[in-house]
Amino acid sequence: MTQGFEIGARAKARCDLMGAAPFSEADDMLVRRFLTSAHKAALDTLKFWMEEAGMSARLDAAGNLVGRYEGATPGAPALLIGSHIDSVRNGGRYDGALGVMLAIDVIEAFHRQGRRLHFAIEAIAFGDEEGSRFPASMACSRAVAGTVDPKVMEMTDAEGTSLAQAFAAFGLDPTRLTEAARKPGEVFAFLEAHIEQGPVLEAEGLALGVVSAIAAQKRLMVRFKGMAGHAGTTPMGLRKDPGPAAAEAVLALERVCREGPLAGTDGLVGTVGRLTALPGAFNVIPGAVEFSMDIRAETSATRDAAVEAVTAEIEAIAARRGLAVSVTLMQALAESPCDTGLTDLLSAAVADQGGPARRLPSGAGHDAMVIADLCPTAMLFIRCEGGISHNPAEAVTDSDCALAAQAMVGFVERLAAQGPRPSTGSG
The missing domain is CATH 3.30.70.360 (Alpha-Beta Plaits)
Known part of the structure; x- marks a missing residue:
């Protein structure tokens, strides 16, 4: 697929842009916690980029930003692609955010060709995966999966602000959290791209890896x-x-x-x-x-x-x-094995980029392990320098990000080639 833009490399550049104020709460480090002014600034810019890429964008009841690229038939089930936009304190620029930016690039690739598939594609920026503000993590993906406990609204941050109060201050209704849940069949698969946060791919000289399971x-x-x-x-x-x-x-x-x-x-x-x-x-x-x-x-x-x-x-x-x-x-x-059918498709798409499809487990937790309660999931790992993560020294290359984006496009095309009713193997 020939692109009219630097697919993947642009995703990295956008992560770099969001590594500083106003997308960070501090001038001297990256810290973007859930429901803060930095989070709001990130959502506003992401919404613009999603719409520019051909999507309609909305903020759901849990504070997740969702961009939808409609299929050939309006209302068709969606392939969900994305990751989280929050960060730990003094974190790196690519943890989570790169997966969101790559999702936008992948969808724009189809938009620029004027292609509509038999399913919709949605990009999602989960609001809180790290748990860097409130004690429990992944409340936002749990809300989408329909597994969130409304009692999470009672959690407080270090300043004593409850999650319910933070929701209200952000313009969200804390009593409507569960309305973010997607209906059965509305989302048929989820793909998350993420930096490896470990040294295996770099040690083996590989740009990409395919996740087998999450710890x-x-x-x-x-x-x-x-x-x-x-x-x-x-x-x-x-x-x-x-x-x-x-x-x-x-x-x-x-x-x-x-x-x-x-x-x-x-x-x-x-x-x-x-x-x-x-x-x-x-x-x-x-x-x-x-x-x-x-x-x-x-x-x-x-x-x-x-x-x-x-x-x-x-x-x-x-x-x-x-x-x-x-x-x-x-x-x-609990541990979360990735879906075998989707993993096979992703492995084939990675192999198309010229390297072996190395499969490896993830020791880090990801939104994918929660979304597995909603639909089958697959995860793509991207090599990061020294395996460093949760640290401002996080680093990825333009070429690796480009390979990741192309593999993701290939995954979507292979999924589309399965026919009008996408199916996956049991995970």
């Missing part, structure tokens, strides 16, 4: 509660200090995932990404310490065994030190 994960919050006191007048032996307990617990998590019986099994990893001492003063023994735990593995069984082992150690630490402790589950996502 299971759990997010938990741990809170040790002791007794606040003066840092200079409370003898060490009389303290109920949750700080050292938290330190022990963090090391216990590392030990279980790195050295214990489960270490090396199913890609098991554990991370503490946030730790807070309260009240947080230099001269006060904290009354409480809380921290996050993110535990992942390729199977739910291994993940759950690790959670159980770490929790047992945490409870033992609390008992030994005379502290109260709570371990609260914030989010649980």
Whole structure:
């Protein structure tokens, strides 16, 4: 397919543009959290680009931006393509955003040819995948899949703003969240393109990879509660200090995932990404310490065994030190195999670009694992320099992005060649 624009390379350039204010909340780093002014600026520009590419664009009830390129028959089921537009704090420019920009490029390729397929194609920019503002992630894709719990509206951010309040301030109605759910048959497949966030493709000299499955994960919050006191007048032996307990617990998590019986099994990893001492003063023994735990593995069984082992150690630490402790589950996502039929089509489209269709699992979570509850899914990985992600050093090349876009176009064409009723294998 001959393009009148730099398909793929333009997607990268658009990500670079959105790496700074007003598309970031800060001048010195990229941070674009859900329902902020930076998120609004990104949506406004994406809407313009979608419409320029031949789509009609709308903001759904969950804050996702959806652009639709109608099929030959109005109202036909849609192939959904996209990713998320939010970022972590001090993140990279391509995580999530590149998949959104590539979706727009792919649809514009068909628009420029004046081609209408027997199905519609929709681009989607999910509003919140990272969970960088509110504790649980992927609320927006859950809303589309019809699996969101309306109680998520009770979640609060670090400033104490509830999700319901943030919705209202953004001009969205928090009571209508579930209206973002797509009806059965309305969307028949989902394709997500994403940087690999790992070193495998680069190590093997490959631009593209095809995801076989997405790892299971759990997010938990741990809170040790002791007794606040003066840092200079409370003898060490009389303290109920949750700080050292938290330190022990963090090391216990590392030990279980790195050295214990489960270490090396199913890609098991554990991370503490946030730790807070309260009240947080230099001269006060904290009354409480809380921290996050993110535990992942390729199977739910291994993940759950690790959670159980770490929790047992945490409870033992609390008992030994005379502290109260709570371990609260914030989010649980099961492993998500990609659909075999769609994966075969995507692999063939990648092979058409001249390289082997390397299949590999994803240790990172993605919206695709949630959308799998709505329809069959497939994922394309794009090589990133050094496997670096969630870091401003994220880097991709124009040529790799161009190959990704061409493979995605090829995937759509292969899907269209299946006939008027697209079908996929069971996943």
